[in-house]
């Protein structure tokens with residue numbers, strides 16, 4: 001409980017919105033209270049009316065007031081309920097939309113760093129479940145608890161006016177329903193609910209893994225293993241849920257028994273209290289019937305409280321998310337000179353880039369070489385501003401890349417090993433490079449990427465569906481579609497991250513030639529292990545131990561550098 005209190009104090013997700021929307025909160029709780037009050041009063045007055053009518057009153061006017069009150073409370077209850085629904089839904093939807101937007105902004109703006117700390121399954125769980133759970137903490141647990149306690153005090157005082165001993169009894173039973181059982185169910189259900197959440201997260205992670213690696217499972221003939229792995233987690237999850245449900249049934253059964261006890265004792269008490277008086281006897285049914293709507297409003301609190309450990313987990317995770325980075329966006333620079341100025345970058349204590357200097361002029365084409373793990377991708381991430389140098393600075397046109405981040409897609413386009421193509425038409429897929437491009441502009445980009453013969457051979461031409469992940473086309477064709485996207489994107493700097501690695505030598509050569517010919521007026525930074533097509537670049541940089549140990553024009557290096565000659569020789573095997 002202390003943990004939850006501490007979490008609520010440190011919650012910077014929902015609390016700030018609650019403070020902003022105080023009046024909605026007040027009206028929501030007040031109308032909740034009034035709905036239950038009207039329901040209780042309706043039963044109370046109806047009980048009295050039925051009893052009094054059974055005494056055959058001599059004149060209708062004698063029961064006129066209870067009749068009017070029954071009508072009034074009968075109308076008031078649905079009216080209050082409707083108003084409460086309107087106010088609370090309006091209030092909840094506002095909070096949901098604001099917090100959800102903030103969550104997406106937080107995940108998007110810090111995607112690079114989040115990916116380092118969380119698995120995809122965790123992120124999915126965060127996006128899919130955590131915010132809903134946090135709303136539930138407030139809506140299903142804390143607010144009903146607040147309204148319930150208000151009602152509890154109100155009713156107890158009401159009884160106290162008639163009989164203080166019976167008030168204590170009511171106080172005791174309701175305290176058991178509203179405080180003792182929720183606390184016990186929190187304690188007993190704590191581990192089960194936590195386990196349920198952990199398994200749900202595991203399921204997300206494993207499902208992500210299974211989908212991303214589906215081809216490898218199938219190729220290795222281990223589909224059955226995949227299904228049984230998922231099946232194990234699912235059946236454990238089902239077991240845990242089952243136990244939790246059974247626990248809930250027993251808990252609700254206990255509460256119903258307590259309500260029964262309360263009803264019987266109220267009946268006996270009211271019988272003793274009022275039976276001897278012809279007028280007061282009518283209150284026996286009134287008090288007894290009024291119990292049901294009141295107790296109904298308390299019962300839901302238990303379910304909410306018993307899930308508090310899930311809320312705790314979701315809340316911790318949400319509050320640990322980095323704050324949304326508000327970046328002052330610098331204007332797009334006129335020139336696009338890329339400069340790494342004595343840049344050092346380390347993952348934990350492992351230095352990857354060490355006081356690196358690099359200048360790439362506008363329109364220059366360079367190749368970054370180096371062994372696997374040398375830090376080539378790290379250089380690209382530093383360029384895109386996804387990670388920040390520990391020392392030194394990366395600039396484009398003199399502006400630090402951290403300030404250019406919101407406009408990065410206007411400056412830098414990326415063609416990597418496997419561009420993602422969506423299950424939509426060719427036109428739609430290529431238009432992703434620039435959603436404002438006309439059909440003619442898209443067709444021109446497709447033509448420049450060397451795809452016209454392919455399109456002409458397709459019965460549906462530009463409107464051919466690509467199927468999931470572009471499965472309709474070969475690897476080389478997919479890369480050409482991605483190239484067409486980049487042509488539309490019109491960013492002055494293009495990063496090529498081994499775009500031809502999975503292609504056969506002939507296709508690799510053709511695609512590279514196409515790329516360098518259509519992107520001749522743009523800056524190209526090409527990360528590669530292969531030296532095929534290396535003559536297309538102006539300068540080669542070889543990265544080792546965080547520094548460039550070799551750099552220069554490929555034609556010169558071919559003559560002068562023994563190391564480069566060795567690399568060329570190795571590449572032929």
Ligand SMILES: Nc1ncnc2c1ncn2[C@@H]1O[C@H](COP(=O)(O)OP(=O)(O)OP(=O)(O)O)[C@@H](O)[C@H]1O
Nearest residue numbers: 116347348352370371372373374375376377378379
């Ligand atoms: N998020 C990370 N946390 C810790 N270490 C990392 C992280 N990302 C990369 N590294 C390490 O940094 C080093 C450089 O990685 P990088 O991906 O830049 O290499 P690379 O030259 O692009 O390799 P490859 O050619 O195999 O793609 C590697 O040793 C890698 O293990």
